[in-house]
Amino acid sequence: MAVEVSFLPDNVTVSATPGESILDVAERAGVNIPTGCLMGSCHACEVEIEGQEEPICACISAVPNTQSPYVINLYVDPTW
Template identity: 75%
Template structure:
């Protein structure tokens, strides 16, 4: 199943498959998500999914099932 992923604040939209790693989707869309450990420990890759209250680590997350569209809000953290 294809999901339309919209990255904010860049305003870039790309189609992705359920289960596809978020970092891979962002890379394919030309969107940069900072990374550190690539294991979810450092939280450098935290993003917000629209409709969720807690941020997720993009390095260990994939496109979730059950949605036709997904809005991902990228943080801008000058320390990374």
Template identity: 75%
Template sequence: MTVSIRFLPDDVTVTAEVGDSLLQVADRAGLTIPTGCLMGSCHACEVEISGYEEPICACISAVPPGQSELTINLYVDPTW
């Protein structure tokens, strides 16, 4: 299934497949999500996804099923 993913604040939209790595999708969009440990422990790669209550770690997350569109808000933690 194809999902349209909109990245904020840059307002860049790309198409991805369910199960694609969020880091790879952002890279294809020309965007960089900061990473640290690549295991979800350091939280350097946290992003906010519309409809989710808590931020998620992009390094261990994939495009979820069940939605045709997602909005992902990228923000940078100044400590990283």
């Protein structure tokens, strides 16, 4: 089962497999998510997921087996 992943604010949508790395999906879609440590410690890759209160670290997160679309809101942290 594929999940449609939408990246905001650019409205880029790509099909992904549940369990696939969010960074891999973003790269395939031509979307840049800034990274730092790639271990979730520095929080440089934080993104907001529609319907969730807390941001997640894209470097250690995967696309869940969820109803499409899975909406990821990219934002820029001024410290990075």
